[in-house]
Amino acid sequence: PVLRVAIMGLGSYGTRVAEAMQNCKRAKLVGVISGTPAKVKDWQAKYGIPKKNCYNYENYDSVKDNPDIDAIYVITPNALHHPAVLRIAAAGKHAICEKPMALNAQQGQEMVDACNKANVKLLVGYRMHFEPNTLEIIRMRNEGEFGKILFFEGLSGFKIGDPNQWRLNKELAGGGSLMDIGVYSINGARYMVGEDPIWVTAQETKTDPIKFKEGVDETILFQLGFPTGAVASCLSTYSMNHLDRFFLNGDKGFAELQPSTGYGPIKGRTHKGELTKPHVTHQTLQVDKMAGVILAGEQAVVPVDGVEAVKDLKIIDAIYEVCKTGAKKTLEL
Numbered sequence: 001p002v003l004r005v006a007i008m009g010l011g012s013y014g015t016r017v018a019e020a021m022q023n024c025k026r027a028k029l030v031g032v033i034s035g036t037p038a039k040v041k042d043w044q045a046k047y048g049i050p051k052k053n054c055y056n057y058e059n060y061d062s063v064k065d066n067p068d069i070d071a072i073y074v075i076t077p078n079a080l081h082h083p084a085v086l087r088i089a090a091a092g093k094h095a096i097c098e099k100p101m102a103l104n105a106q107q108g109q110e111m112v113d114a115c116n117k118a119n120v121k122l123l124v125g126y127r128m129h130f131e132p133n134t135l136e137i138i139r140m141r142n143e144g145e146f147g148k149i150l151f152f153e154g155l156s157g158f159k160i161g162d163p164n165q166w167r168l169n170k171e172l173a174g175g176g177s178l179m180d181i182g183v184y185s186i187n188g189a190r191y192m193v194g195e196d197p198i199w200v201t202a203q204e205t206k207t208d209p210i211k212f213k214e215g216v217d218e219t220i221l222f223q224l225g226f227p228t229g230a231v232a233s234c235l236s237t238y239s240m241n242h243l244d245r246f247f248l249n250g251d252k253g254f255a256e257l258q259p260s261t262g263y264g265p266i267k268g269r270t271h272k273g274e275l276t277k278p279h280v281t282h283q284t285l286q287v288d289k290m291a292g293v294i295l296a297g298e299q300a301v302v303p304v305d306g307v308e309a310v311k312d313l314k315i316i317d318a319i320y321e322v323c324k325t326g327a328k329k330t331l332e333l
């Protein structure tokens, strides 16, 4: 069987996912949910989408009665993820939701609960969890090749343009760089170290309070501590380019990735040499593997379910709480 997917939100990333899905073997784009009729027409023509699988934001609850759509992939601005996933669950469809899954852990938990109650799956667009060089590092770590893991460094940032975009609007984005790009270092720290952190501390700095308004973070540094004693140091920013780097250090070796989370190719090396796994379009791999998780109950090497995303949201909540004062907070994930 093939997972029949409708995409909600036909913006820049939705477009990228749709292109990539053309090469999926276990999933197919069969529907759209959009507020823009002209885009729907274009997508219908390009992907052969039948009219009966096209919805807008007012009427998509009726997807409940459409047996030809299995899952809806939510690719809208962050604030719209939570209400959308609740409606998708109520319609009895599986949800794939972009990162960050929600604006805070409470919303995230409500999404997990709603999908559990409706007996549908909730997966999150953590595409790096399927990237071959990333998985090679995880394999090496699991086999002890780095020894005891001691340190992770994550640098996630880019210089953001247009000051009027939704990413700089607190209501739609839920914050600033941390919600959008810093989440890669948060999630990356967990899958690179292979543990969930037990404490966090953070510091915020802002050079442009006009562009980055109250509640929209420009730059945040944060540190995490892990149960076995490893520590992580991370930077999230909207005001520096060329920041896409992961470094993992253990007492027997190291791994580094740069770029570490961009669209690829992902490049890097370990103490044993260059990482050489060939590049595959991340979104093609991700949606294919997610089809296996949804249709066949397969497990991802690094889980991509809503429960995992709630952990990241708890870390985000804690960072926003402590970054004003630099206090250290215990985490219970």
Ligand code: NAD
Residues within 6 Å of the ligand: 009, 010, 011, 012, 013, 014, 035, 075, 076, 077, 078, 080, 098, 099, 100, 125, 126, 127, 166, 172, 180
């Ligand atoms: P975008 O602005 O390009 O697209 C957003 C789409 O949502 C647009 O088509 C817009 O019309 C639609 N939309 C629906 N309701 C809206 C509303 N009330 N206000 C504004 N737009 C509305 O954004 P994007 O870059 O495609 O990001 C969408 C989501 O995907 C975000 O959550 C983002 O974090 C995520 N994303 C993930 C990755 C990744 O690599 N996993 C990459 C980029 C974006």
